[in-house]
Amino acid sequence: MEDLMTKAKQTRNQRSSKGQMRVIEAVMASLIVVSAVAFLYASAATPSSQPQETSELEKIGHNVLHDIDEQGLLARFVYRSEWANLTSALVVSLPTNVYFNLTVYDVNGNPIGHPLMQYGNQQIFDSSKAVASVSYIVPGYQNNYSPRVLVLKLVRG
Amino acid sequence: MRAARGKKGQFIIIAALMLSIMILAVSTVIYGTVTYYRQERWEEYVTIVDSIKTASSNLLQIGLANYSQTSNPYVLRDYFNQWMRDVRKAYPGLGVDLSYSLASGIRSAYGVNLNYSLGLARTWNQQVSFSASDATVSIDVASMGLTGYNFSSHAFLKMNIRDAVWYSKESKRYVLIYISVEKEGPEAVVTLQKSNFGVKLSGVTPPAFSVKRYYSRTYSGFIYEIQVNSIDALPSSAEITLQDTRGIKTVSYTTNIQQSSD
Numbered sequence: 001m002e003d004l005m006t007k008a009k010q011t012r013n014q015r016s017s018k019g020q021m022r023v024i025e026a027v028m029a030s031l032i033v034v035s036a037v038a039f040l041y042a043s044a045a046t047p048s049s050q051p052q053e054t055s056e057l058e059k060i061g062h063n064v065l066h067d068i069d070e071q072g073l074l075a076r077f078v079y080r081s082e083w084a085n086l087t088s089a090l091v092v093s094l095p096t097n098v099y100f101n102l103t104v105y106d107v108n109g110n111p112i113g114h115p116l117m118q119y120g121n122q123q124i125f126d127s128s129k130a131v132a133s134v135s136y137i138v139p140g141y142q143n144n145y146s147p148r149v150l151v152l153k154l155v156r157g
Numbered sequence: 158m159r160a161a162r163g164k165k166g167q168f169i170i171i172a173a174l175m176l177s178i179m180i181l182a183v184s185t186v187i188y189g190t191v192t193y194y195r196q197e198r199w200e201e202y203v204t205i206v207d208s209i210k211t212a213s214s215n216l217l218q219i220g221l222a223n224y225s226q227t228s229n230p231y232v233l234r235d236y237f238n239q240w241m242r243d244v245r246k247a248y249p250g251l252g253v254d255l256s257y258s259l260a261s262g263i264r265s266a267y268g269v270n271l272n273y274s275l276g277l278a279r280t281w282n283q284q285v286s287f288s289a290s291d292a293t294v295s296i297d298v299a300s301m302g303l304t305g306y307n308f309s310s311h312a313f314l315k316m317n318i319r320d321a322v323w324y325s326k327e328s329k330r331y332v333l334i335y336i337s338v339e340k341e342g343p344e345a346v347v348t349l350q351k352s353n354f355g356v357k358l359s360g361v362t363p364p365a366f367s368v369k370r371y372y373s374r375t376y377s378g379f380i381y382e383i384q385v386n387s388i389d390a391l392p393s394s395a396e397i398t399l400q401d402t403r404g405i406k407t408v409s410y411t412t413n414i415q416q417s418s419d
Contacts, residue, residue: 028173
């Protein structure tokens with residue numbers, strides 16, 4: 001009888017220890033999986049999108065200048081010095097979170113005198129890591145050949 | 158019995174480790190796929206080629222505008238020669254090279270045969286008048302290995318005096334001239350103002366005239382109606398000079414002026 005009781009006690013202790021081990025194993029396995037997921041989450045940095053961003057802005061800038069040119073307005077604005085109209089046309093045509101700075105040069109690279117054509121603070125251009133630059137050439141206006149190169153710099157705010 | 162239990166416990170840990178490795182591996186592949194972006198160098202050249210293409214087309218309009226105003230037959234050739242040099246300067250270091258071929262001889266433009274010389278043609282002083290320019294341009298960009306990118310471009314302006322009628326009704330005597338204007342496409346030109354037109358009746362410029370634009374069912378298109386008042390006698394001829402917003406000029410002339418008392 002005493003033997004039976006001792007055996008039963010031993011069996012209960014063994015079962016208890018087996019259950020504890022399973023709990024510990026489950027906790028350890030969970031910890032491994034959770035730490036793997038946590039590692040992934042922590043190391044998932046935002047991709048470096050500067051080249052893509054610049055490329056997108058270049059396309060936007062070129063398309064906007066091309067559209068204004070197609071309407072026959074770009075040459076008029078440039079050669080009749082309608083700088084305010086040109087700035088307004090760009091502000092209206094570009095997405096609201098895109099800032100720009102436009103400079104006009106002759107074909108030899110000499111800047112043409114014109115007021116500052118910029119939308120957005122200079123600080124945005126200085127601090128931005130992705131500044132796109134678009135060159136667009138306009139050959140002349142009406143019957144006068146006198147090429148101008150428009151350099152449009154774009155950043156996203 | 159104890160050894161078997163120990164093996165079972167290790168298996169769970171190993172399974173968890175393998176699962177973690179799988180999660181890490183799959184996540185890395187998915188992350189790489191989603192954030193993949195390869196900057197293609199040719200993308201920046203597309204905008205440059207497009208810019209040169211548009212500007213070359215505009216140059217044809219500028220050349221035609223100059224030719225129609227000054228009658229200088231060499232202007233387009235001179236402009237293109239200068240343009241070739243200026244494009245190289247405007248895009249230094251890219252190896253941009255431009256060549257051109259100006260239309261010569263009889264060519265069809267929007268259903269009309271025009272006799273081109275050095276890329277320019279005009280047929281003026283007729284009821285239907287034209288001014289046109291035509292050239293083929295080839296672009297090479299050495300830095301991207303692009304050679305022989307060809308495109309043809311043309312500028313065109315057509316004016317047609319559809320009808321000219323002298324109205325004589327009681328004390329009111331006036332002339333109405335109905336005109337249609339088209340540019341390359343062909344596309345109706347609907348943005349012209351009074352300042353774009355000049356009128357002569359029997360070789361004399363009237364002191365005043367008015368211009369109206371509307372869609373006409375009679376002519377199935379947009380029409381400019383020019384009215385000249387106080388014309389006491391039937392004019393022998395009507396001459397309309399048009400200079401569009403691009404500066405391209407054309408002159409139509411007719412002696413076919415109808416008389417109406419309705």
